Amino acid sequence: MNTAIKNSDHTSFYKNVLGFFDKAGMLTKYPKGLLNQIRETNSVYRIIFPIRTTGKNYEVIEAFRAEHSHHKLPVKGGIRYSLSVNQDEVMALAALMTFKCAVVDVPFGGAKGGIRIDPKKYSEAQLERITRRYTAELIKKNFIGPAIDVPAPDYGTGAREMAWIADTYQQFHPEQIDAAGCVTGKPISQGGVRGRTEATGRGVFFAAREVVSIAEDMKKIGLTTGLDGKKVIVQGLGNVGYHAAKFLQNSGALIVGIAEYEGAIYNKNGLDVDSVFQHRKNRNTILNFKGAKNIKPTEKALELNCDILIPAALENQIHADNANKIKAKIIVEAANGPLTPEAEEILLKKNVLIIPDLYANAGGVTVSYFEWLKNLSHVRFGRMEKRYEEATYRTLVNTMEELSGKSLNESQKKTLINGPSEIDLVNSGLEETMVTAYHEIRAIMKRSKRVETLRTASYISAINKIAESYLALGIFP
Numbered sequence: 001m002n003t004a005i006k007n008s009d010h011t012s013f014y015k016n017v018l019g020f021f022d023k024a025g026m027l028t029k030y031p032k033g034l035l036n037q038i039r040e041t042n043s044v045y046r047i048i049f050p051i052r053t054t055g056k057n058y059e060v061i062e063a064f065r066a067e068h069s070h071h072k073l074p075v076k077g078g079i080r081y082s083l084s085v086n087q088d089e090v091m092a093l094a095a096l097m098t099f100k101c102a103v104v105d106v107p108f109g110g111a112k113g114g115i116r117i118d119p120k121k122y123s124e125a126q127l128e129r130i131t132r133r134y135t136a137e138l139i140k141k142n143f144i145g146p147a148i149d150v151p152a153p154d155y156g157t158g159a160r161e162m163a164w165i166a167d168t169y170q171q172f173h174p175e176q177i178d179a180a181g182c183v184t185g186k187p188i189s190q191g192g193v194r195g196r197t198e199a200t201g202r203g204v205f206f207a208a209r210e211v212v213s214i215a216e217d218m219k220k221i222g223l224t225t226g227l228d229g230k231k232v233i234v235q236g237l238g239n240v241g242y243h244a245a246k247f248l249q250n251s252g253a254l255i256v257g258i259a260e261y262e263g264a265i266y267n268k269n270g271l272d273v274d275s276v277f278q279h280r281k282n283r284n285t286i287l288n289f290k291g292a293k294n295i296k297p298t299e300k301a302l303e304l305n306c307d308i309l310i311p312a313a314l315e316n317q318i319h320a321d322n323a324n325k326i327k328a329k330i331i332v333e334a335a336n337g338p339l340t341p342e343a344e345e346i347l348l349k350k351n352v353l354i355i356p357d358l359y360a361n362a363g364g365v366t367v368s369y370f371e372w373l374k375n376l377s378h379v380r381f382g383r384m385e386k387r388y389e390e391a392t393y394r395t396l397v398n399t400m401e402e403l404s405g406k407s408l409n410e411s412q413k414k415t416l417i418n419g420p421s422e423i424d425l426v427n428s429g430l431e432e433t434m435v436t437a438y439h440e441i442r443a444i445m446k447r448s449k450r451v452e453t454l455r456t457a458s459y460i461s462a463i464n465k466i467a468e469s470y471l472a473l474g475i476f477p
């Protein structure tokens with residue numbers, strides 16, 4: 001297997017991920033053999049299949065699924081539709097998934113899939129055929145299943161593609177009662193969970209909010225605490241970028257710049273995220289948004305004035321050639337691998353605080369885990385306890401009113417009495433996960449001067465947890 005396939009002219013993404021891993025591995029106590037076992041990709045499946053385009057014309061499609069680590073099952077990771085998909089990329093993304101799941105205590109190994117197509121060039125019917133065929137290929141080789149390997153949305157895919165995957169799998173396995181758990185990110189009607197679509201962006205928001213809440217860390221980079229008034233630039237107004245920008249805006253941050261692949265826009269007084277989204281939908285371009293300055297080429301947007309930069313598009317966006325021009329004080333890696341190792345070195349010298357991908361965008365897999373749990377339990381979260389809890393809280397409020405002789409107004413009562421719905425539980429689980437994981441990795445960094453970055457701390461956190469699961473089996477004495 002050739003692991004040195006180049007992801008771009010600059011660098012191999014997989015090599016970068018392994019480089020980050022090795023840097024962290026050196027700072028742990030584990031033997032080389034164990035570190036190698038944690039580091040290497042277990043299996044890669046490359047698929048070639050034809051689809052009929054027009055009349056008698058066929059096109060050959062190339063696709064992949066990489067399963068990085070089976071230390072926990074099922075393995076999990078998104079499916080990407082993009083022309084950038086190649087073996088190197090899926091292996092890098094699968095490895096990142098292993099470490100990401102460990103950082104946020106999601107009990108899965110890592111995987112990733114991809115189909116090398118530009119989805120914009122195909123009709124919906126063609127995309128459905130491609131997705132169903134890809135799923136059938138995964139089924140043939142046992143690369144999908146609720147106990148084996150569970151895909152999810154990634155760049156270029158969403159709930160629609162996940163519904164096709166679930167439906168195909170269920171047709172092949174009508175006898176499997178847990179078949180809906182073969183994929184996550186599905187529409188609610190197909191067994192999806194409320195809050196999954198926005199989960200990665202919401203997780204990015206929780207991460208950013210937690211980061212800026214720590215006075216000691218903000219002082220070091222010359223910022224005040226809190227999101228209010230912080231200037232933010234987002235690259236990529238897709239699923240992750242849009243939701244991250246929206247939640248940040250709702251918490252008082254100013255989204256001063258948004259970059260898409262056709263160009264970027266900037267307004268120092270802030271852009272309304274929903275209006276920009278609608279504008280792009282109506283006009284097919286983000287450019288010429290009222291009150292904003294057009295920025296071209298789009299990557300120039302990364303270099304504009306802001307406090308927080310959120311790359312939420314693809315890997316290798318900040319590299320040796322532009323890292324020096326970045327003005328942000330904090331970079332939150334919503335995308336996977338947006339910084340090359342060279343860029344990170346330059347940015348660290350500039351005192352930029354980098355919130356690494358394997359923590360920052362883990363909200364998606366966290367809520368995917370909740371969806372999988374829902375599929376296995378065959379019941380909506382909150383269904384059993386909601387009414388019971390409401391009745392208990394109502395009694396409590398009534399007793400308080402009686403004892404105090406004072407009455408609460410209707411809105412106060414509603415807040416106190418409401419039992420949790422599915423979305424409340426999902427968001428609460430996500431918030432708990434993102435906040436806890438941040439303090440875990442920050443504590444690892446603070447414990448030792450040799451751990452210089454949150455990225456290294458995150459890899460150490462992941463390595464510790466994965467190593468423990470091998471050591472518990474006595475495989476590595």
Ligand code: NAD
Nearest residue numbers: 154155156200236238239240259260261313335336361364
């Ligand atoms: P998406 O396809 O919904 O959106 C990506 C957006 O980026 C698109 O609108 C695209 O036009 C834009 N884009 C592409 N190249 C660009 C460029 N050079 N400059 C500016 N914009 C550009 O994809 P997504 O699901 O939002 O994923 C984005 C990133 O987040 C990927 O790295 C993905 O691996 C990562 N991620 C996604 C999830 C998830 O739940 N979807 C979870 C974890 C990580």
